[in-house]
Amino acid sequence: MDSQLQVYNTLTRQKEVFKPINPPLVGMYVCGPTVYSDVHLGNCRTFVSFDLIYRYLQHLGYKVRYVRNITDAGHLEGDRDEGDDKFTKKAKLEQLEPMEIVQKYTLGFREVMRLFNTLSPNIEPSATGHITEQIEMVKQIIDSGLAYEVNGTVYFDVEKYSKDQNYTILTNRELDDLLANTRELGGQDDKKGRLDFALWIKAKPEHLMRWPSPWGWGFPGWHIECSAMSKKYLGDTFDIHGGGLDLAATHHTNEIAQSQACNHAEPAKYWMHTNMLTVNGTRMSKSAGNGFLPFELFTGNHPLLSRAYSPMTVRFFMLQAHYRSTLDFSNEALEASDKGFKRLMSAVHLLDKLPVAASSDYDVQDLSRRCYAAMNDDFNSPVLIAELFEAVRLINSVYDGKSKLDKQSLDQLQQLINAMVFDVLGLQSEEKSEGDLAGIMDLLIRLRNEAKAKQDYATSDQIRMSLQDLGIQLKDSKTGTTWDKI
């Protein structure tokens, strides 16, 4: 590899050479889901993007500790620092315990992540499991003079913090503009400043999810959860903090302020943000009513979809766009990805059937260089995929006898393709029980070839057409017949 990994850092608004604090160790924290409802496809995109990043860092030899939290408490409806959190609200709606809601949607989330073939994080901490750490952190922020308690709720003092620190470091906005433009909301008379946010929130006696604290019974604010958990498992300062772009202006901005106030250190060296999935140019979200649920895709049960799309098709679709670009979702775009993905995988399956030649007329080394260059350029998976389609053409034409590869080149090619397709992009073959089928298919192909040799085309066509009806397509070429599931 002759290029270095470059990572776009939201903090500096430019690509930087990636230099871990303690190589080969890398600490990466990604804000996980709030498990009060099903994850929609937009949520999934973020986790698929960070899965790509995690996989590539590991592929480069880094020992990554990937922490992704489960937010299972404290996430309020709206901006009011009072009332029920989302779990309590949903629990009432579904007539369940709040922790039943948490369990239900956590399991659902993990199942969806499994279907998308994302690797599990090394640690998946939950907010309710780290109440002590959060209380401790709030105490330290109060001790540093940057938070105050009013009537059982603790607020972070943004204006005081801003005297010594840059509160808007992540989004580069002017504090005065923020102050001038932040909406005045009712019910928050306890706050000193309108930008102040809650670290700990007082709970009413009937509130189901509440814990004792130095400030009475309550529950943690959303932002403090991530600060406390990242500190516990990755330390005061770690390498990468990631999440959706929508979290940057508020959640991550507040996280930085909290961690600075508590630890007197920047929490993360590189802040990485993934862009939004859009539908007709508008961000996919539950409130907009344009949220697709993963299972709606996998079953095709949605008015905008003409049919079902597999998890791998959807993953491939996501990886065909760069993680920092918005990606527009449509039936037509998915259809294109589905065909492209199948073409790629068909060629991958041909890899170990390629004939070895005495010499090569293709430079595999150069292809490899371009693949790594693409990924090193801030994880540019669409360019990597474009390079892989050049490999597809190569593989097909070697199979057709129009190009040739010697033993060494073939080995290199196999290694490269397997590494990029399976390890880095995290794609997987969708053919189930292929092993069982393979023998049967060999038999059928042989019978068909025998019929063809006898010019018994009625029989050969019957085999081909019947298999077609069963969803298996035969592909004839000079070197023989292969098959694929349609």
Place this chain on the structure above:
RNA sequence: GGUCGGAUGGCCGAGUGGCUAGGCAGAGGUCUGCAAAACCUUUUACAGCGGUUCGAAUCCGCUUCCGACCUCCA
């Protein structure tokens, strides 16, 4: 209203101051008993108007349109 980011061919999407990704769709061809697959060739582009430059879709300015954030959101 404030801040920021976009506008690429029928669709989705990369990229770059000159060599003009890729996938899908369309057209033609090769191969083939037929079909499919595969391969080859090929048509549609860089929102508009100015400016900088030998040269801009790429840099700068303005205009129009769109989006995100500023309020929970991946």
